[in-house]
Amino acid sequence: MTDTQTLIENRPPSVATLFLERVAATPDHEAYRYPVPSAAGRGPDDWKVLSWADAARRVYAVAAGLISLGVRPEERVALASSTRVEWILTDLGVLCSGAATTTVYPSTNADETAFILADSGSRVLIAEDAGQLAKAREKRAELPELSHVVVIEEAGAQSAEGDPEDWVLSLAELEKRGAAYLEKHPECVKEQVAALRADQLATLIYTSGTTGRPKGVRLPHDCWAYMARAIQATGLVTEDDVQYLWLPLAHVFGKVLTAGQISVGHVIAVDGRVDKIIENLPVVRPTYMAAVPRIFEKVYNGVVAKAREGGAAKYKIFQWAAGVAREYAKASQDNFRRTGNASVPFALGAKHKIADALVYAKLREAFGGRLRAAVSGSAALAPEIGYFFAGAGIHILEGYGLTESSAASFVNPGEAYRTGTVGKPLPGTEVRIAEDGEVLLRGPGIMEGYHGLPEKTAEVLESDGWFHTGDIGELSPDGYLRITDRKKDLIKTSGGKYIAPAEVEGQFKAVCPFVSNVLVHGANRNFCTALIALDEPTIMGWAAEHGLKGRTYAEVVGAEQTRELIDGYVERVNEGLQRWQRIRKFRLLPRDLDIEHGEVTPSLKIKRPVVERAFKDLLEEMYEGAREA
Structure with a gap:
């Protein structure tokens, strides 16, 4: 058995177990960085650090606090918040309490939020602020099972007026309750984690349907434990990496990154404010980040616009450099595919060196100057944009997955990546192409089914475990997948x-x-x-x-x-x-x-x-x- 097989097949039953193992192994290592407004309220944010031990104290307090509120294993706790460090801590708290997280996008309106809370049967809602609390309060009559709302921002909880039933409490108050409960029951969280089974529900993620109501995707603990170990097994991320995480954590793409981080043990700098990405990159100086194609497209368009603004000569230089970047990327990838060596002809290499000094080096600095790789997922990246960044030294590794497959089913393998493909399946995931070109997947990352919708589940999930993705694709002889379109599109x-x-x-x-x-x-x-x-x-x-x-x-x-x-x-x-x-x-x-x-x-x-x-x-x-x- 290979090291990769051992790592995956001997995985623990849950990410909660992995978290406890990580805290025990590297308690003093940095786990998370997060921004707080500067003391003067002006200028760049200050960045604070949580070690794994710091994170564990808060996670345990959240978990014990939920247990003290009467939340039981597999009962749902909804989380409606933008991407921030508290999202990760409270999600881990939910998992360590034995409960399951229902994710809700903060942009979801009151009607759809109420539907998700009711359909999932969520007992507690962890809301980011007064705005998220207001949605639940507006629909309270439709949510008889919702016993408490925990508000992350203290000011949001204080805005709760007329709350005789103690329906609303702040996250700080929940953690205080949890700390008190831990004094009386010091082993309660560890006992809950030890009792977790791989097939227990860990997460309900509702797909954003284009028609009708969204469907709740049931992902058991084993999906996340498998994903965490499979990401580690790829070797794409190491414990020395600094990952910049801004993706919405209510989305499966963002959430799977947090599972991988726990298994590997690297640092995550977390800030979901999209308008802060350009400002944050030179501060965080990430070595690794994930994004959706729209972000790379916006960066590309911005670079083109800036070159155009510099006048005809500067724009002409940029166009030449962009052409060289694409030619260089295609040549190096083609040569690597044939020989395992990414070398290019001497004349092209010489042109590339000049273009690097004039254009590419500044572009890499805008990303913080240390970016080893960026993963792109959720939609297709235009190959010509991918080749441009590749030639400029910003290696975009396209990946592929769905909510129903826990996000990370395919990813491009390190320096052997091929622009225009989504790479190879993660270790432990099987793939085949149906007669009509549809991509079918099978493996530990595949969902249990749609929540309360057995007929919808049967439409996409065969009895032998093959999942119909709804995507059309092609497999190369050596296993690289190219997605050509959605079947229904x-x-x-x-x-x-x-x-x-x-x-x-x-x-x-x-x-x-x-x-x-x-x-x-x-x-x-x-x-x-x-x-x-x-x-x-x-x-x-x-x-x-x-x-x-x-x-x-x-x-x-x-x-x-x-x-x-x-x-x-x-x-x-x-x-x-x-x-x-x-x-x-x-x-x-x-x-x-x-x-x-x-x-x-x-x-x-x-x-x-x-x-x-x-x-x-x-x-x-x-x-x-x-x-x-």
Whole structure:
């Protein structure tokens, strides 16, 4: 048996067990960094540190506090908060109490929050602030099983007026109760953890459905213990790494990273404020981070815009350097695939060295200067953007997984990564491609099923354990997977041709530095159209230099000059497409797609049916009186 097999097959029953083992092994090592506002309230944040022993004291107090409130094994405790260190500590507290965490995005409205709390049967809600508390209070009559709300921010708990039943308490108060309970029952948390079974429910994560109510995905403790050990077994992360974590922890991608960290023992710097990413990177100086493609696209667009603002000469240098980066990345990856050596021809290497001094080094500094690797998941990254970053020395390892597979089913293997693929399956995960091209998965990371929905479970989970992902993909002879599209998103035109919209959208994002979101439409139509939302900072910078200074975003988007600019990029993309794939018409949206309108998920994936409904008039307008082209 290999070391990898031993590590995975001898895994403990739960991440809670792993946490206790980690605390015992390295109590004084740094576990978490988190920001607090500077004393003056101005300037950059101060960053505080928690050791594993510090974290354990708080986790034990939360766990004992929940036990003192009467929470029992496998009962649900909901967590509605943005990404912050308290999210991790309270989640671990829930697991160490024997209960199960129900994750709720803080952006979820009151109606859907109430549905999730009721459907999950959550006994306690841990709410970030007064705003999250207000949602529960508004729907309290619909939540008879919800016995307490714990508010992370003290001010939010103090805003609870008229609370004669002690329904609301602060996190500090819960921890105080837990500390008192531990004095009387000092072994209670360790006993609960020791009693955990691998098949007990650990987490309920509700998928953000594009139609109808979201479904609760039941993930037992073994899913997370397996993921933690499998991530460690890949060797992609070591105990010396510093990971910057900003992803939403209510999403399975963010949560699986916390499991891997406990098994490996590295540092996590945690701050979910997306608007602070650029400011935080030079402070945190991460060696490893994970993100969704939209973040890399925004960075790329920002770099292009900055080069353009520097004048014609600077922009020309950037374009040359970008071309060299892509050529270098493709050459080095191709050579590594053939020979195991990433060397490139001498002339290309010389050009790359010059481009590095002029462009790439500054880009790496913007990421903190120490980034070994970045993992991208949740959606496809346009290969041309991936090649650009790879050639610039920022290695983006694409991965793949779903909520139903505990997130991390595939990841690219270190220096053998291949841009445009999601890599190889994690040790212990099996994959096969069905006759219709659908990717099927089997392994310890696969969900138990959908909560209270046996018929929905049976639709995707076969009796022998194979899970139908709903994604279409291709496997290379040596096991690298390429995802081509969602099965349900494939477009069949009225002429009978199949089109993968994500492929066309990815190509457009790679050539157009002004795009924020793009949706290609054409199901049962005689040609393809596109709805295009522009990145506001980038397009407004361009507008100021092209006679549109002082105009609003909507006015800039509506200007003929802007339409002509984007039309040029559409034509560039069309040149490389088959006739039936080409975008014949497009419309620029008056605003970007966003979470508030329900058009993108919290992990920034487009909800196609929602967008198509919201902009139905624009779509119909493009097809009015149209004939077969």
